[in-house]
Amino acid sequence: MPTDVERWKSAVYGNEIREHLFEFAEEGWESIPEDEHDAWFERFKWWGLYHQRNGQESYFMMRIGTPNGVLEPGQLRVVGEIADEFARGPGTNPIFGDAYADWTTRQSIQLHWIRLEDVPAIFEKLEENGMSTQQACGDSWRNIVGNPVAGKDAQEVVDAWPVIRELNETFKGDDDHSNLPRKWKVSVTGSADGSGQGDINDLAFEPAYKDVDGDEQVGFNVRVGGGLARNEERFARDIDVWVAPENVSAVAGGLSALFRDYGDRENRYNARIKFLVDEWGPEKVRNVLQDEYVDFEMHTAGRDVREEYTYNTGKGDRNDLIGVHEQKDGNYFVGLNVLVGRMGAEDVLELADLADEYGSGEVRLSQRQNVIVTDVPEENLDDFLAEDLLDDYSPDPSPFMRGSVACTGTEFCSLSIVETKNRQVRFARWLKQNVELPEDVDQFHIHLSGCTASCAQPQIADVSLRGMKTRKDGEPVEALDVGLGGGLGDEPQFARWVTQRVPVDEVPGAIRNLVGRFAENREGEESFREFVARHDDEELDAFVEPEETDYDDPMMHNTKMTWYPYAEDDSMDASPSPADD
Amino acid sequence: MTVALRILDDGAWVSVNDDRKVSVSELWRFPDPEFCGCDLTDMVVEGFVEVGVDGRTIEVRAYGQCIACGASATTKWLPVGRVVDGSFHDIDRESVLTPTVRE
Numbered sequence: 001m002p003t004d005v006e007r008w009k010s011a012v013y014g015n016e017i018r019e020h021l022f023e024f025a026e027e028g029w030e031s032i033p034e035d036e037h038d039a040w041f042e043r044f045k046w047w048g049l050y051h052q053r054n055g056q057e058s059y060f061m062m063r064i065g066t067p068n069g070v071l072e073p074g075q076l077r078v079v080g081e082i083a084d085e086f087a088r089g090p091g092t093n094p095i096f097g098d099a100y101a102d103w104t105t106r107q108s109i110q111l112h113w114i115r116l117e118d119v120p121a122i123f124e125k126l127e128e129n130g131m132s133t134q135q136a137c138g139d140s141w142r143n144i145v146g147n148p149v150a151g152k153d154a155q156e157v158v159d160a161w162p163v164i165r166e167l168n169e170t171f172k173g174d175d176d177h178s179n180l181p182r183k184w185k186v187s188v189t190g191s192a193d194g195s196g197q198g199d200i201n202d203l204a205f206e207p208a209y210k211d212v213d214g215d216e217q218v219g220f221n222v223r224v225g226g227g228l229a230r231n232e233e234r235f236a237r238d239i240d241v242w243v244a245p246e247n248v249s250a251v252a253g254g255l256s257a258l259f260r261d262y263g264d265r266e267n268r269y270n271a272r273i274k275f276l277v278d279e280w281g282p283e284k285v286r287n288v289l290q291d292e293y294v295d296f297e298m299h300t301a302g303r304d305v306r307e308e309y310t311y312n313t314g315k316g317d318r319n320d321l322i323g324v325h326e327q328k329d330g331n332y333f334v335g336l337n338v339l340v341g342r343m344g345a346e347d348v349l350e351l352a353d354l355a356d357e358y359g360s361g362e363v364r365l366s367q368r369q370n371v372i373v374t375d376v377p378e379e380n381l382d383d384f385l386a387e388d389l390l391d392d393y394s395p396d397p398s399p400f401m402r403g404s405v406a407c408t409g410t411e412f413c414s415l416s417i418v419e420t421k422n423r424q425v426r427f428a429r430w431l432k433q434n435v436e437l438p439e440d441v442d443q444f445h446i447h448l449s450g451c452t453a454s455c456a457q458p459q460i461a462d463v464s465l466r467g468m469k470t471r472k473d474g475e476p477v478e479a480l481d482v483g484l485g486g487g488l489g490d491e492p493q494f495a496r497w498v499t500q501r502v503p504v505d506e507v508p509g510a511i512r513n514l515v516g517r518f519a520e521n522r523e524g525e526e527s528f529r530e531f532v533a534r535h536d537d538e539e540l541d542a543f544v545e546p547e548e549t550d551y552d553d554p555m556m557h558n559t560k561m562t563w564y565p566y567a568e569d570d571s572m573d574a575s576p577s578p579a580d581d
Numbered sequence: 582m583t584v585a586l587r588i589l590d591d592g593a594w595v596s597v598n599d600d601r602k603v604s605v606s607e608l609w610r611f612p613d614p615e616f617c618g619c620d621l622t623d624m625v626v627e628g629f630v631e632v633g634v635d636g637r638t639i640e641v642r643a644y645g646q647c648i649a650c651g652a653s654a655t656t657k658w659l660p661v662g663r664v665v666d667g668s669f670h671d672i673d674r675e676s677v678l679t680p681t682v683r684e
Contacts, residue, residue, distance in 0.1 A: 037599040417606040
């Protein structure tokens with residue numbers, strides 16, 4: 001029997017949702033029939049709109065898909081202006097204020113407190129400036145990710161940016177690929193650092209060399225079926241295909257069509273292509289792709305460069321793209337740390353000015369929720385680095401700042417079990433003040449995800465934190481499971497969940513104790529990830545040792561049962577939603 | 582009167598008549614020796630698996646973890662609310678819940 005979601009999608013889905021969305025916007029929130037809320041909210045996702053959680057009715061999260069995280073000159077200012085004008089609601093965040101933008105782990109942008117009535121004006125402004133929310137959510141091609149400095153990176157094997165642009169133009173709005181069984185996440189990476197994080201995507205193109213008729217060419221190997229959600233982590237599987245850049249679109253479209261036709265539409269929990277790859281195996285995926293979807297003979301896999309990967313590996317250079325790096329044209333890109341990816345609207349506008357003044361005006365977003373200002377000539381570097389804004393968004397931050405990633409959490413998200421972004425800010429500040437890493441360790445990744453959807457990619461961090469509940473002194477409190485030793489690279493590894501349900505106020509103490517044990521027991525210059533790999537779960541659990549400290553957590557209670565956790569009266573009964581027309 | 586029941590948001594909510602009513606993250610206590618070895622399972626709700634109605638009582642099966650012993654499993658049918666005159670009323674889920682035996 002088809003699921004409700006499939007039934008709704010069969011009736012109205014894809015591009016046509018826009019017309020209905022605009023009608024509702026014109027007539028107001030109340031015009032959405034009450035008995036059609038679930039259906040319309042599911043459909044609105046396709047146009048990048050998520051209805052916010054209980055207590056926040058009539059407000060939406062809006063996701064803008066920026067392919068490869070590229071914001072062309074002028075676009076960052078537009079985002080800042082939209083955030084400033086429209087992303088304001090009845091709740092004030094005590095750390096971030098009233099209007100802000102979030103940079104996500106898939107190089108997109110999220111705004112909150114968006115009113116349906118404002119959607120047409122926002123779409124008009126975005127589209128006038130070459131941006132869109134189309135397919136930012138929903139069951140279709142999502143924002144395509146990759147190395148954000150594609151086309152500029154001195155470490156690049158092949159420029160993936162034209163490929164990503166072509167895929168985006170081909171598959172955004174294409175009716176043949178607009179209604180898939182589930183989301184479809186694609187990564188295309190051309191650099192040798194692994195910063196496209198292909199292994200955790202449904203479909204990954206990774207740089208590889210191939211001898212074609214005696215001529216060594218640069219293109220991409222293909223992997224399929226990665227993903228982190230729902231305690232069903234998978235790394236993408238090698239399907240033994242190499243593809244030239246000009247053929248990426250044909251192979252990607254073939255795989256998307258294969259997923260459309262063979263993916264499970266009966267059970268959404270079993271719908272992602274990772275489960276089909278489990279069932280079929282990579283060889284059958286390749287055979288069906290070749291026989292039914294691609295009309296040229298595909299090459300076998302080429303020689304990859306995975307041994308050179310450093311991004312999010314826990315060792316070596318360029319675990320992230322923070323700091324000053326030379327581009328291949330002799331200019332520089334400067335990666336700035338945005339703690340948990342959230343930036344106030346005023347800061348966004350100021351950064352847009354600085355990018356204009358010192359670079360080309362272009363800004364790019366990384367999968368570690370940071371921003372990168374590109375095209376800075378050497379003679380501008382010192383002045384740019386001396387700007388006051390960079391005191392808050394540092395190119396050389398504490399490891400606990402640069403390593404922090406957090407999802408949206410119960411502040412807005414329906415799925416999350418705990419508060420996340422503000423908590424991770426509190427954690428990072430406390431750890432910076434109170435914990436010493438060994439001197440040579442300048443990377444320590446801590447990812448906090450509010451639930452098993454894993455939007456903060458917790459399983460690929462040194463320390464993985466995932467939302468839970470427990471009781472403390474008999475009272476229910478927010479808690480976190482602690483996992484250790486995850487990371488990407490040639491041999492990617494998911495974190496091992498070694499300690500369960502640590503009350504949130506004991507987590508900073510647990511991390512301090514863990515880092516202390518690491519410093520004491522480390523062999524030579526081994527990385528934290530190597531240290532974890534050499535110990536069993538029981539030993540690691542003992543190293544974690546949760547402990548109360550002077551860290552104070554004001555959000556121990558069930559933040560999900562508030563209308564907004566930071567409101568003076570946070571009870572559901574005090575909710576001001578739905579907003580008045 | 583028909584009642585629209587469904588699970589939304591990847592199992593995070595139970596929707597009753599297009600309104601999200603019961604959410605993951607609650608702690609539920611219930612006796613169920615098949616779930617874990619505790620006298621009283623104390624489970625954090627991580628995801629809803631099924632929702633149904635028995636007379637006026639809305640019941641769910643949910644996936645979760647006992648925070649006392651760490652066991653993870655899916656519950657039997659547990660009551661979460663009642664529909665009276667077409668509208669949903671919460672059952673006190675902070676008290677001990679009694680699993681329903683279904684034929």
